[in-house]
Amino acid sequence: MSGDLHGRHKAVLPDWLALYYADPIEITHGEGRHVWDADGKRYLDFFGGILTTMTAHALPEVTKAVSEQAGRIIHSSTLYLNRPMVELAERVAQLSGIPDARVFFTTSGTEANDTALLLATSYRRSNQLLAMRNSYHGRSFSAVGITGNKGWSPTSLSPLQTLYVHGGVRTRGPYAELSDADFIAACVDDLEDLLGHIRPPAALIAEPIQGVGGFTSPPDGLYAAFRRVLQERGILWIADEVQTGWGRTGEHFWGWQAHAENGPPDILTFAKGIGNGMSIGGVVARAEIMNCLDSNSISTFGGTQITMAAGLANLTYLLEHDLQGNARRVGGLLIERLRAVAAQLPGVREVRGRGLMIGVELVKPGTDTADPETAAAVLEVAREEGLLVGKGGGHNTSALRITPPLSLTVAEAEEGAAILERALRRCAQ
Structure with missing residues (x-):
């Protein structure tokens, strides 16, 4: 068969x-x-x-929510008010830790990261990006252009100019033998040196734990140290939480919280687990960043009622059962x-x-x-x-x-x- x-x-x-x-x-x-x-x-x-x-597979609470929503309406697009989408956005905004947060729903992590890149480059008026070596951010044309893992980046053509920073892999590379504190200091020195040679980038995008890269990560506090350097120059920090979000790491609800000394990221992307198999992705950003686009946009399938119902039921179960x-x-x-x-x-x-x-x-x-x-x-x-x-x-x-x-x-x-x-x-x- x-x-x-x-x-x-x-x-x-x-x-x-x-x-x-x-x-x-x-x-x-x-x-x-x-x-x-x-x-x-x-x-x-x-x-x-x-x-x-x-x-869990076939979680009754999610199955029931999807079935009941399918019996009412499955989809209407973002051109109409959508109660489940508003309710899930309210919960995600509150959980994100980002002040005055706005949420945009997509159908995947790739699309979420693509949206984050659109926001960051528009807000900063720059197509220069910083990304981590060994990183993975999705399969779209823009996402493979910021992916630092050659096995998942089939082309070097890109609308973005990307430079790759040290630090995502603790136990390999030129700083592997250093102590955690010296490792962080060396990576920060490298970042500062790099920024002295290039035009101001729009953002640094980073997975707190690199997923496709084999679950590698830096010492706690690296991205907080990076953030100090970035904030001095107005450069945004995008936390790719597609794989690390929703409590999977156990110690934190979001991966960025292991690097929280200087507050939450400017932009946070999520997907995967929130839908428990339904196609949900999304972006959270401060209102001034999310609202920087000067043209209209919609999402035909992002935030559709049936996926939002699944997300609400799944998130409720996750939190209530710790x-x-x-x-x-x-x-x-x-x-x-x-x-x-x-x-x-x-x-x-x-x-x-x-x-x-x-x-x-x-x-x-x-x-x-x-x-x-x-x-x-x-x-x-x-x-x-x-x-x-x-x-x-x-x-x-x-x-x-x-x-x-x-x-x-x-x-x-x-x-x-x-x-x-x-x-x-x-x-x-």
């Missing part, structure tokens, strides 16, 4: 539309933290549709369990991350050389044993990405860690 669908997929869809596994699977349904394929096999889901199923706290507790246990395993395997370079956003970087034993072949093999073995994980990384996709729904139980975390340990040991042989 899946083989036939795979053949049809290849016949009508682009070659660059990647599929996991040598024998790709079709996921037909899910419940809680589990999904089933077309052959009836059950899997513990440790990837959540690329961090998108944030609370899933951020669960991510901190269960994620902490899972990280420590995986670090104990890694200590016995020379091919595991690092287990990193926060909450339920965990990266396991693989290298060829005894070296610092990325090992994408073993990463791919671990993915296959884990799937055979009933566990789905992701992969990423700026060094040839050699990091496993572990991002279960935030309602993960301790027993499920232990089950997944045991499967992953067996897969790592088997592939190490």
Whole structure:
């Protein structure tokens, strides 16, 4: 069944539309933290549709909200007043920490970042951008132009002039051997030197934890230190929270809060988990920035009633059940369990991350050389044993990405860690 669908997929869809596994699977349904394929096999889901199923598969509260809204009206566009959109915008604005916030809804994180770039370049009257090395911000023409990961940036043509800054990867690069304080100081010195050589940029865009890059991050406080330099020059800070938002890191509701010394970002983008699988993205910015555009705009599908109903129900469930706290507790246990395993395997370079956003970087034993072949093999073995994980990384996709729904139980975390340990040991042989 899946083989036939795979053949049809290849016949009508682009070659660059990647599929996991040598024998790709079709996921037909899910419940809680589990999904089933077309052959009836059950899997513990440790990837959540690329961090998108944030609370649980088939969460009754979200399913009920979507069903009830679909029975009333699904869509009307932004040309008409939309109560669910206003209600979700009010909640997101309050949670963002940005003063006098305005919210614009899109259908994806790519579109959210694209909108943030439009706002920043219009507000600052500059098409110069700063971005982080090893970063990923989406698949649109503008987003790939600020993506610092060559595996996900298929063209160097861009309407933007982008320069890439040090700091997103703590344990690789020219400053890796420094202490955290010296690492931050060196990155700030590099930023200040760079700004002395270029025309004033519109903004720095940065993921607090780099998602596709393999869940790498700087020491806490780096972006606060950057912010001081940027604020002196009127340069905006865009926090790309598409993967880090909504409490996934456990310690904070937003990733930027680990760098909060100088307040919230000027612009915040979000997507993925808020819709629990429904297509929601968005941008939050101060009113003066959001309202800087001097022409009309709409969104046909951004903020449509059915997705907003899902977002409201999902956000309510997340907050009422303290899933951020669960991510901190269960994620902490899972990280420590995986670090104990890694200590016995020379091919595991690092287990990193926060909450339920965990990266396991693989290298060829005894070296610092990325090992994408073993990463791919671990993915296959884990799937055979009933566990789905992701992969990423700026060094040839050699990091496993572990991002279960935030309602993960301790027993499920232990089950997944045991499967992953067996897969790592088997592939190490």
